Amino acid sequence: MSTAYEVNFDGLIGPSHNYGGMSHGNLASSKNEGDVSNPREAALQGLEKMRLLHRAGLKQGILPPLPRPNFDLLASAGFGGSDAAMIEAAAQQAPALLKAAYSASAMWAANAATVSPSADAADGRLHLTSANLSTMLHRSIEHPDTTAALLSIFEREDMFAVHGALPPHADFSDEGAANHVRLCAEHGAPGVELFVYGREPGESTVGFPARQSLLASQSIARAHALSHDRTVFARQSTAAIDAGAFHNDVVCVGALETLFFHELAFEDTDGMLEQLRRAADGLFELKPVMVPEAEVPIGDAITSYLFNSQLLQMPGEDRLVLLAPLETQETDSTRNFCERMVAGNGPIGRVQYVDVRQSMRNGGGPACLRLRVVMTEVELASCHQDVLVSDEKIDALQAIVSETYRDRVVSADLADPAFADECRTAREQLLEELGLSSLA
Ligand code: SUG
Helix, strand or coil: CCCEEEEEEEECCCCCCCCCCCCCCCHHHHHCCCCCECHHHHHHHHHHHHHHHHHCCCEEEEECCCCCCCHHHHHHCCCCCCHHHHHHHHHHHCHHHHHHHHCCHHHCHHHCEEEECHHHECCCCEEEEECCCCCCHHHHCCHHHHHHHHHHHCCCCCCEEEECCCCCCHHHCCCHHHHEEEECCCCCCCCEEEEEECECCCCCCCCCCCCCEHHHHHHHHHHCCECHHHEEEEEECHHHHHCCCCCHHHCEEEECCEEEEECCCECCHHHHHHHHHHHHCCCCCCEEEEECCCCCCHHHHHHHCCCCCEEECCCCCCCEEEEEEHHHHHCHHHHHHHHHHHHCCCCEEEEEEECCHHHHCCCCCCCCCEEEEEEEHHHHHHCCHHHECCHHHHHHHHHHHHHHCCCCECHHHHHCHHHHHHHHHHHHHHHHHCCCHHHC
């Protein structure tokens, strides 16, 4: 087995970050609709989180912001002429569409793709499938640009297989790694992949939308050449979705042998754990950590984002570290739970809090902001190097953000063609720093 690292690729928050209220079923997005956003602060917070993990000795990468506004969406809706003419007409005739075209939602890189490391794939390649994100209009426009970015970063076809998104139909609806957990003894060893879905093909649901379909999860497992015996499909509970867990990663996170989840996360918890144990047989012993509803009500889990934390193996620490949002510290039940948990002798030994409030107010915690890519040393050395983080790279990106991003955006700003120019200029500078100018 070759040495492998879990590399976190975080989405660099784009200059058009705003509170659009566009994600039905995502309580934070609905609650903060129309509030003033601060894209500069958002991007700086995200970059500080990357710096923290880099300094802790972890491998950290960056995914670039996508071009916004997305003029293809406006053109699909019949708007034409110059960029300024399209924006002005859309602002008048279809403001909701203009908002979708401007969304910076690609920052939530956990939704960019589903990733299977080469240790799990029969063909020995690292597989990435871009998510179609077909449930929400503003997110469904991400995947062509996401695929292009992934192809630029993971170029070598002998090592990496980048798959385009699944068909844009509800039966195939796919939200990427937010509904996928990989467990293993160590990153480079073969693992078990858990796919969590909320809906079967053809099934209609009431209440909040179930964004991940079983067919999508099964299709990805096949395309990634995963072993049938090491793959588990489990259903997300309707109670969790209706409480606001629009993705499984709002109520569950896993790393190495540990699965940390809320009591109400799964439709059949015992069945899911039994399947996982069987799939892990001979590889590792599963360490489940279930948080009871009686200790942390699901409503608190969702507003505090206890589970939308990064569960990390930090160099030099025996037990795992939970990198949680500040909101988890500010919520009594989750803070108390964390204190009890680390005082015990379970697999999670420390909780560290980070400020990602700008993202949180749209329903994105620390875990939403990153896509985990387990890479061998050779794979890491063979991907596009300019997206890998160093302190100097963070400094350079923060300088661009400080200079080119606004510190205040409201929906009326989207109607101003000058804002589109600013967004383009900022992105071009960031792309240059990331050696990805070909994506401009
Ligand atoms: O898809 N919010 C995102 C949040 C995604 C969080 N990702 C994970 N849990 N992995 C979503 O609902 C809100 C955008 C707005 O309303 O402006 C939004 O898209």
